[in-house]
Amino acid sequence: MDMLKKFAGSSLFLPVVALLVLLVFNTIFVDGFLSIQLTEDGRLYGRLVDILNRSCSLIILALGMTFVIATSGIDISVGAVVAISAAVVCTMIGGRGDGVAQMPMALAVLAAIGVGVLCGMWNGLLVAKFKIQAVVATLILMTAGRGVAQLMTEGQIITVYYKPFEYIAGFLPGMPLPTNIFIALAMVLLVAVLMKKTSIGLFVQSVGINATAARYAGINVTLVIFLVYAFSGLCAGVSGLIESSLIRAADANNAGLNMEMDAILAVALGGTLLSGGKFYIGGSVIGAITIQTLTTTMYALGVSADQLPVVKAIAVVIICLIQSKKAQEMFDAWKARRMSKQNGKKTSVDGKVAEQA
Amino acid sequence: MAQALLEMRYIDKVFPGVKALSNVNFTLHAGEIHSLMGENGAGKSTLVKVLTGVYQRDGGTIVMNGKLISPKTPKEAQECGISTVYQEVNLCSNLTVAENIFIGREPKKHGFIDWKTINQRSEQLLAKLDVHIDVTKTLDNYSVALQQMIAIARAVDVDAKILILDEPTSSLNEEETKHLFKIMRQLQRQGMGIVFISHFLDQIYEICDHVTVLRNGELVGAYEISKLPRLELIAKMVGKDLSAVKDMDKFAEKSTPSEEVFLDAKDIGAVGKLREVDVTIHKGEVIGFAGLLGSGRTETAELLFGIEQIHKGSIRINGKKINLKNPMDAMKEKIGFCPEDRKRSGIIGDLSVRENIILAMQAKDGIMHHIPYEEQCKIADDCIKLLKIKVSDREQLVKNLSGGNQQKVIIARWLATQPNLLILDEPTRGIDVGTKTEIQKMAISLAKQRGMSVVFISSEMDEMVRTCTKLVVMRDRRKVAELTGEDISSDGVMKAIAGGAA
């Protein structure tokens, strides 16, 4: 019972419960939802694996977004950066029908990630150095970024026939799970190690809760904010690789579309306040998986990709309201009023005494 | 006696966990200047805010001119005839002077705002207060003193019967204060009731008729100012016997600074912040920066800690010329700084006591050299014990501590970095008397036992007189005097501050 209570108060409560509800819903309504099969060539197949596979890029984005939101910023350009990264890797490898790469894939991958980091650094420069509101700074890249991606692909969808490119989001020969799950796992582990072995958590939280006090305590606030956006760019770059590998193409219009919303939602669901401060990496990861499950469920219900944002927008507003201090105060006041109504008689007598005196 | 203009009876106000006001009475007559006195946290501003509709009272009645009133918003209070000028000027700096005076009640012509009338009437209004400025310029073009006058012009023009002045003089110089007093007397003659809140006893005795003293949210009493000697007033404010107040002056022996100089700042200044100050800080010395708010005392401290950069002059530490570009540079020179505004630039509210204490140390060690958790706990526990910080445990959130304990946490943060110089900017503001004394004693013992240099900044003169071995007096953003030894007395400081007046 105590454990249950403790769990109910923890940051993981909301995303885990939401995930469980979705899983139960799917188990009941989708045939063979829980079944996982091993194919002849040693690969795991099943709905659950599929969800996990699909949620990888979102998990990675959510990692970066968690840090950004913890510094009380936001990065709404991640979707566009995903598109840019996809465009870079695909144009560099090239769309030759005979499956030959124009440039070595390793170079293309590095370049894509590098461009992601550059985009993040650009955001970081605007926010940290020029003190532009995060939402406006990243809005610039959100809108202009897709233009940049379009320019690179010259408005075409570049399809890559080079075989190894599929491996990023597909199965390496002999592996039971798709590669991107390992990539996501590696990223999560990297962050976990950073959290454990460095003071990054303390610094980021300090900046998010009270940037002035953090500065007065000797923390280089500008650098912390800059790095946080650069890391978010890195995450978006990696996500771009996965997204483009999934469809084996760069589609500047649709790659990473609406993913900024998913990432923000994942972070908020994971218990991190959108106003910054304390953050929960584990919560964000589970939040990301939950959002992907929601997406998959909605697709199963026949909701199209264009329509899905309606549901997610409502979810964001609800989470905001739950997090809102004002809403909590109002709820408390309402509870107090109900309580006092029950003891109404007593207070009215008190009031009279006061007036007579 | 004539009917009172305002009668507040049995006012109660409860905040979550604190009883801010209980059973407080307050009476104001027309044509009277009435002071509200009490230490920080005594409930002065809460009482004012209840009256002006910012807070809702939880009990009691307010009667104005024989009528029960219950203002729920500042607007309703204004409509009742209660106007307020707050300490931090509450106007909009992006609007013009005239607009600040008239916003919310603009005269109209054909349904549109009549700018011409607004500008003309503003000029007339300000002229009545002997202020002659261009009213079509935006407010941010003018000094705080002028902004205060503009706020008063607004308050007076809304047909106010009661004018509340919440620490209006804290950022004014003598000349400006005199001018304000003249206006107050003028308004008094017109039959307005004025509530005047100030920390300066001299001013209270100069201008007020009556005084109401509050302590810990309770009423101590209301007195005629001419029949209440100063010491008695102080005793009532702090809740001690007269003898105890007299004794407070000699509670500890001061430190004896060594000959060795730790820091030597020559003619330092920064554009828009500080004109020119030089300071020499010896090892084991408790040095005080005295002066009014905005005199340059905080600015000097900020320059010494690298929060702002100097534009002229030089700083030498241990004889070596140092360029302080940011707080980290100062920290590397073993300087620590407890800022004036604890909430805004001191504590990280949502972090635990432990995290707040090790923060500066961790920042100094760098992000990659993570202090192991066990060591963090040990440091935190040591500090909690040393400074007698009252916490349930080290993982308690700092925002849930009392002001005094929050202050101790910040001091602990710097002590953990083993500084050679600790700058304490208003360390005793808004905390209870007991903790105040504790912090003063601590400053002295740090200097005595560890040979640390301490810069002590406070608005309360007696505090400085008690703790400091040297006083640097500032006025108008420059140093005007330096007092040592026998010269250090409240009187001496006051004279030094006033002496600079043209």
Place this chain on the structure above:
Amino acid sequence: MKNRLNQLIASKYFSFFVTVLLFAILYGAGIAMYKGFMRPQVFLNLFIDNAALIIVTVGITFTLIIAGIDLSVGAVLALVCMVLAWLLANTGLPVGVCVLLVMVMGTVFGAAQGYIISKFDLQPFIITLAGMFFCRGLTAVISQDTIQIENPTWVALASYRVDLGIGFVSIGAIVALLTIVVAAVVLGYTKFGRTVFAIGGSESSSALMGLPVFRTKVMVYAISGFCSSLGGLAYSLIMLTGYNLHGLGMEMDAIASSVIGGTLLTGGVGFIPGALVGVLIQGVILTFISFQGTLSAWWTKIVVGALLCVFIIMQAFITEQKSKLSSKSSMEDNNDPPIQPTPSGAES
């Protein structure tokens, strides 16, 4: 000389001057490079083509002045186009009723966003970002394909041209200009308008001065919703369709126009005529790209983004310069005439 320059920079209308100058230079360059720019109609086309953006910019300027933001404008515009197209195609309602319905819908949506933001003290960008996704999604729920508008009245309105002698303008352009005038008057000469500025200056001070902060904030977002809807109508008159991707990224174009026109993102400062010139500058760039012919359309977004960056950074610079200037002058005491004591007896 330097003093004069400083004064100019500190002037209220500095940014506006820069904007007008920039527009003149751009247009002059256009005339120098392409003969077509000489025709008055090219200038009038700026208003015709950008009518929707002008109207939307007016709305977003209100939210920027109170130091808020409304990211949902483009999506609301798309939703309005779509609902209007759907209503005209699938119901027999007269055009007037349809227009009224979509206007009410957009305004109420804006007000709802404002209510949530103000009542629960939430960050405007997150709520309006959600609003943006909500409206885009809803547009797709109504139809994922383009709906053509074939209603004869609406088509006639769309092709109606008002002759000005030197050229002609569309109904949308006239509505846009009217919006500009009304907004400028409301902001400059009404209590509501001045309260908007006061809230942008300092929300807490405004509350202490007794101004209706909550009501004004909700109304500002309602106005933004209203303008987005009106912009949607103007857009619909040009496109004659309802489509999910209408007005994609328009929020940035609008914010850029507003900022280029002198609105400070930190709130409290905004200038409606400036916002108009901001839109026109973007329009000229678009015209350039279309005259050029070889530049791809993606360049527009990139150029607008770059322009926004430049202006925001310039703003940051000006603000810093201004605060330095004012603190310097207040220290030298030459800006504040000292409070002069009147000779005793002069006052009775």
